[in-house]
Amino acid sequence: MSQPLINKFVVVGIGLIGGSLATGLKQRGACAEVIGIARKSDTCTEAVNHGVVDRAYTSLCDIAGELGQGDVIFIAxxxxxxxxxxxxxxxxxxxxxxITDGASVKGSVQRAAEAVFGVVPPQFVLGHPIAGSEKSGVTAANPNLYENHRVILTPLENTSTQHFDLVTRMWQVVGAEVLSMSVAEHDEVLGATSHLPHVIAYSLVDTLAQDIKNPNIFRYAAGGFRDFTRIASSDPVMWHDIMRANKTAILQSMDLFIDNLSRLRSGIEHEDSSYLLSVFSRAKEARDEFTLMLAKRHAAAKED
Structure with a gap:
């Protein structure tokens, strides 16, 4: 039997993101053992009972003495x-x-590491899996969550090649496509493509639920509303943290969106057919192109 890629895989935070990677690695025989770390002992027990981890503790220091080269800590x-x-x-x-992580904002993680260590340690590979679900908690763990999804790694100048390569291979084992970019570019891109849509979804649902006093609002909502607002069911604590951590990039994207939304409002108010059609046509063309790109990528992944 071949040697597993990872000896001990330690996941700190046994929810959707961490639990899915743990079960994905276990299912594929990519690690010898999975150890979970959670703040609550009940979560530890639940993670073991559901087979997400082999054993679990409430403190990383309880098992730190067992860890060495070939072991991975994933902060989730x-x-x-x-x-x-x-x-x-x-x-x-x-x-x-x-050491690696799955946080959605890399600038805040870099600053946190610099505050703790003085400099981001060479062993720490900053990363972000672009995958998720509105579900959360131990029972949300899905071993196939990362298949055909992208993972962005944001190595720094002093990041160890050895540790970077191990993290890259770890994500590839669970079916992810691994890309690299700078910390700044990551936070700018994700602020626009992920964080802004969550802002809009949360605000829309809150507006309909709290401000429009019509009991039939949700009763007659169609599939498009359900699909668009699905992400408003995501973990509020996680998204609260993301909004604070990536504030600058998110505000820039929000300001641009608000400006465009104001122009669209004016177009509707003044029945500016030319403007409305141009916006809707551009948006449809861009969305169709995006859909085609995803289809091609999915087909290529199936061929591999």
Whole structure:
């Protein structure tokens, strides 16, 4: 039997993101053992009972002495909780252990690591899987969540090639396409393509539920409303943290969207058919092109 890619895989935060990677690696025989770390003992017990992890603890330092080269710690906690995990890592984890994360904002993670260590350690590979679900918690773990999805790694100048390569291979094992970009570019791109849509979805649902006093609003909502607002069922704590951590990029995207929405409102108010048709036509063309691109990528992945 061939040697697994990872010896001990330690997941800090046993929810959708961390649990899905843990079960994905287990199912594919890519690690010898999965160890979970969670704040609550009940979560630890639930994760073991559901087969998400082999064993679980409430403190990383409980098992840090077991870890060394070939082991991976994956930080899968809300963005603003990463700093506390890094504090614990500094106190008890050897510098031979590979560390990576799944936070949606990379600039805040970089700053947190610099605050804790003085400089981002070479063993720490910043990353972000572009996959998710409106579900959360231990029971949401899905071993196939990352298949045909992208993972963005944002290596720094001092990032170790050895640790970077291991993290890259780890994500590839669970079916992900791994890309690299700078921290700044990542936060700008995700602020527009992921964070802004969540802002809009949350605001729309809140507006309809709280401000429009019509009991039939949701009763007669069609499939388009359901599809568009699905992401408003995502974990509020996680998205609260993302909004604070990537504030600058999100506000820039929001300002641009608000300006365009104001122009669209004016076009509707003044029955400016030319403007309305141009906006709708451009949007349809862009959306169709995006759909075609996704279809081609999916077909290529099936051929592989």
């Amino acid at each position: 906690v809300p963005t603003l909780s990463v700093s506390a995990v890094l504090d614990e890592i500094k106190s008890c984890v050897a510098d031979s252990v590979t």
